Amino acid sequence: MLVDRSRIHIALQRSGRLSELSRDLLRESGLRIEAGKNSLSARAGNFPADLMFVRDDDIPTFVSDGACELGIVGQNVLEEFALGSNERGFDVLAELGFGQCSLRIAAPERLNYSGPESLARQRIATSYPRLLRRFLDDRKIEAEVVQMKGAVELAPRLEIATYICDLVSTGATLEANGLRPVDTVLKSQAVLIRTRKPLDDERKAIADQLLSRIDGVLATKESKYIMLNASEEALSRITALLPGAEAPTVLPLHGRPGHFAVHAVCQENVFWETLQELKGRAHPPSSSCPSKR
Ligand code: PRT
Ligand code: ZN
Numbered sequence: 001m002l003v004d005r006s007r008i009h010i011a012l013q014r015s016g017r018l019s020e021l022s023r024d025l026l027r028e029s030g031l032r033i034e035a036g037k038n039s040l041s042a043r044a045g046n047f048p049a050d051l052m053f054v055r056d057d058d059i060p061t062f063v064s065d066g067a068c069e070l071g072i073v074g075q076n077v078l079e080e081f082a083l084g085s086n087e088r089g090f091d092v093l094a095e096l097g098f099g100q101c102s103l104r105i106a107a108p109e110r111l112n113y114s115g116p117e118s119l120a121r122q123r124i125a126t127s128y129p130r131l132l133r134r135f136l137d138d139r140k141i142e143a144e145v146v147q148m149k150g151a152v153e154l155a156p157r158l159e160i161a162t163y164i165c166d167l168v169s170t171g172a173t174l175e176a177n178g179l180r181p182v183d184t185v186l187k188s189q190a191v192l193i194r195t196r197k198p199l200d201d202e203r204k205a206i207a208d209q210l211l212s213r214i215d216g217v218l219a220t221k222e223s224k225y226i227m228l229n230a231s232e233e234a235l236s237r238i239t240a241l242l243p244g245a246e247a248p249t250v251l252p253l254h255g256r257p258g259h260f261a262v263h264a265v266c267q268e269n270v271f272w273e274t275l276q277e278l279k280g281r282a283h284p285p286s287s288s289c290p291s292k293r
């Protein structure tokens with residue numbers, strides 16, 4: 001297949017937990033994507049990018065080989081891949097804030113776990129043998145890693161292994177199988193990756209443009225817009241409470257001398273902690289209305 005050098009190629013999970021969320025992010029970044037569920041590839045209607053829909057396990061390979069310039073994949077899949085390759089063929093450009101899960105060691109309910117040394121000489125079933133092996137080696141624990149492709153939660157019941165090491169998000173699957181999480185091997189979320197293969201200027205510019213759009217989308221998601229009314233005396237105390245905010249806009253309120261409207265964009269982590277305090281300080285209380293957008 002001839003590679004079209006005037007377009008970039010983005011590897012996305014075809015069908016699974018990350019596929020819709022990955023497409024949503026690209027749509028929010030302004031790409032028109034009209035591919036159906038069964039398509040293997042799609043052309044963005046209004047941006048020089050082709051999307052390749054593949055198994056998530058293939059995404060690190062495609063990007064490292066340079067077949068796709070960009071990709072979206074879970075850190076769990078990415079790090080397992082990286083541990084098996086001699087050279088890192090990709091860079092992580094952004095954490096995307098979805099697909100969160102943890103790779104955890106889990107034990108049957110009845111078993112006591114008193115730290116990683118409890119794993120010594122035990123059998124542990126996993127689909128992530130390299131990440132698990134690194135976890136054990138870092139702690140100088142010798143244990144047997146039993147590799148499974150799926151249904152890892154069944155291993156203790158089938159007496160294939162005593163422990164398992166698998167992805168957990170809500171914990172419901174572990175619970176349903178009489179298991180409980182006892183240790184964490186890796187915390188994971190979806191990330192945007194770029195090949196380390198050199199790009200020609202044209203495709204580098206396209207990739208940079210998309211990255212800056214994605215950065216914009218992520219920044220908006222992490223921000224909250226605060227609007228409140230305050231008296232003149234309260235203004236300096238209120239602006240001091242907004243450390244994560246851009247310079248707030250302060251506007252006089254028509255017909256209410258000495259009172260102002262304060263508008264500020266605030267980082268989400270600051271927002272929730274600050275909200276209560278703001279409510280206490282804006283004056284008069286009846287007109288203080290911190291709100292979010
Ligand atoms: O077909 P393909 O190979 O592309 O997909 P896949 O079946 O390998 O992957 P998929 O779609 O299941 O998951 C894609 C990615 O989503 C993973 O690589 C993770 O980065 C991320 N992710 C987030 C999860 C979970 N949460 C998750 N809970 N991947 C899998 N699970 C599974 C887990 O393995 C276990 O079986 O969900 C079960 C546990 O869920 P809870 O909620 O009961 O704890
Ligand atoms: Zn997979």
